[in-house]
Amino acid sequence: MATSSPSPPPAPPPRHWWQRRWVRYGAxxxxxxxxxxxxxxxxxxxxxxxxxxxxxxxxxxxxxxxxxxxxxxxxxxxxxxxxxxxxxxxxxxxxxxxxxxxxxxxxxxxxxxxxxxxxxxxxxxxxxxxxxxxxxxxxxxxxxxxxxxxxxxxxxxxxxxxxxxxxxxxxxxxxxxxxxxxxxxxxxxxxxxxxxxxxxxxxxxxxxxxxxxxxxxxxxxxxxxxxxxxxxxxxxxxxxxxxxxxxxxxxxxxxxxxxxxxxxxxxxxxxxxxxxxxxxxxxxxxxSRQRELVTVRAELPAYAAAGWLTPAEPYALGSMRARRLARAHARRHAGKEAARAVAEYEAYATELAFLRHRGRRGRTGADFVVRERELLHELWRRRETARPALAHAARATAPPVPVAAAPWPVSGTYGTYGTYGHPAPAPHPYQPPPYQPYARQPHAPQPYAPHPYRP
Structure with missing residues (x-):
């Protein structure tokens, strides 16, 4: 039995001349x-x-x-x-x-x-x-x-x-x-x-x-x-x-x-x-301005976990200094158009965070899903330009992470862990022995091979 193809949705009613955008803007x-x-x-x-x-x-x-x-x-x-x-x-x-x-x-x-x-x-x-x-x-x-x-x-x-x-x-x-x-x-x-x-x-x-x-x-x-x-x-x-x-x-x-x-x-x-x-x-x-930055840092990790953003982006987008560094990095390496794309990426990501914040509190209308998809689409279009700049800004503004001293007595002193923009610590004088691969016997059990990951 042949199935009939679904009928196309009805065309929207024609708009009157006074409802057109250029007429309103002109007036x-x-x-x-x-x-x-x-x-x-x-x-x-x-x-x-x-x-x-x-x-x-x-x-x-x-x-x-x-x-x-x-x-x-x-x-x-x-x-x-x-x-x-x-x-x-x-x-x-x-x-x-x-x-x-x-x-x-x-x-x-x-x-x-x-x-x-x-x-x-x-x-x-x-x-x-x-x-x-x-x-x-x-x-x-x-x-x-x-x-x-x-x-x-x-x-x-x-x-x-x-x-x-x-x-x-x-x-x-x-x-x-x-x-x-x-x-x-x-x-x-x-x-x-x-x-x-x-x-x-x-x-x-x-x-x-x-x-x-x-x-x-x-x-x-x-x-x-x-x-x-x-x-x-x-x-x-x-x-x-x-x-x-x-x-x-x-x-x-x-x-x-x-x-x-x-x-x-x-x-x-x-x-x-x-x-x-x-x-x-x-x-x-x-x-209110500071609360907006807090909202950005609190809401965007959900999109990072879903793969729409990189893990470092919520931190960078929640810092005005990191935002400025990202735009400057893009302008220095790719020109004004790239800097504009990064600025637009930051604006869309911020609006996305506010939208999710209002949605969690039940303060959005029926167009929540539509608007969320529009914002994610705009972010995806600019990801190739914005992500490297924001990653650079996140590394440049991340605080240095201190490393605790070893529990055994050692000669020399430890500094802080080498992060972006900071020199790495001097190597410890102790050198481990060279790695010796395990010599497999003829009847030794084969190593376990995990099942390939399927998303």
Missing amino acids: LTTLLALSGLVILALVREQTGTEGFLVGLGLAVLPVPLLLAAFRWLDRVAPGPWRNLVFCFAWGACAAALTAIVANSFATRWIATATADPAGADTWGATVIAPVVEESAKAAAVLLVFLFRRHDVTGLLDGVVLAGFTATGFAFTENILYLGNAFGTDQLTGGSGIASVTAATFFVRVVMSPFAHPLFTVLTGLGFGLAALRGDRRRARHVLLPLAGLLLAMGMHALWNGSSALGEYGFFIVYATFMVPVFGLLTWLAVW
Whole structure:
């Protein structure tokens, strides 16, 4: 009886034109570009061309330091650059434009309704601005969380995305404030240390360049905690980011309202609240980074036992120094492409460790097996390039193993065992007698031959 061949799976339904990837990317790029042009025109109109250039030159100074700090936190499991570039552009363009338009409209409406311009400015700074600005910045992290879910797996992912968004927002805002301060100095003749520009630069760039990133990082922590909880409880995906957003708004409101607490209100809030919270969040970020390395060393040995990794790789991949040595070794011996392959191997292996860690705790969805196979396939493709480099890094960073002294009296001394990069110890003066093979007799039993290993 002939068996019929299985029918092919049904073809997926055709996607509409607005569901295609290039359409979404094009629309998002157009939105950010238009927002950038509009915010550029608005800031230049308020500050003037000369003030805009001065503000731009001063506002850009803390940006590389902040971005480098957040990228350093993300080195264990680096996220794609496209997400970080999007977040920075969103903060500098879309979020800044939303904040300027909404804050101006709300402040004018309050001033008209209450006939109190001074009170309207206070309400706008302490109530309206924190709600509008933090919501606009949180939108970037929300978009990445919804449409790039695999790239948000823990606390540090949310922190880094929020930090890049807030750094872009603070960059545009500093251009506006510093440009206006320069215009004030041009009108009043202020110059030198006593100028408004110098005071604004000291407060916003020297003392508190981390203010906006600090607020938005609280929102990022909410998204990071939601990612750690997995897909089992949908309510947490809403409540945790919302709680982080409310904390960010409250902290932002306290910071903006410090000027209303008297002459020294700013310094009191700065010393008693901002600096301790900044230190606490910094410690939490560094601790999370170390925990990620511990997770890599704890989860990857299972794949080494299964043959996907070499025994030395979990140790090398759990050490940032060994990772750097592996990339440098590959670049020195095989060029930039090999170094890039090693970096990608490290990133995929780290994501694999995090995936297994979440799976053991029941915090993964139905696509666990599919994602695990994808990551193992990516590792297997790069194994020929990455394994020698990681083996070299493991040998170079392995601590020397001490060898205990012999129980019998000997002449000379023992050093440490010769490991990679260390000289081997001097040979012991005792020389064993030469090996004499056993002379088999005619009727001696044959030596036992073990059965060949069958996997």
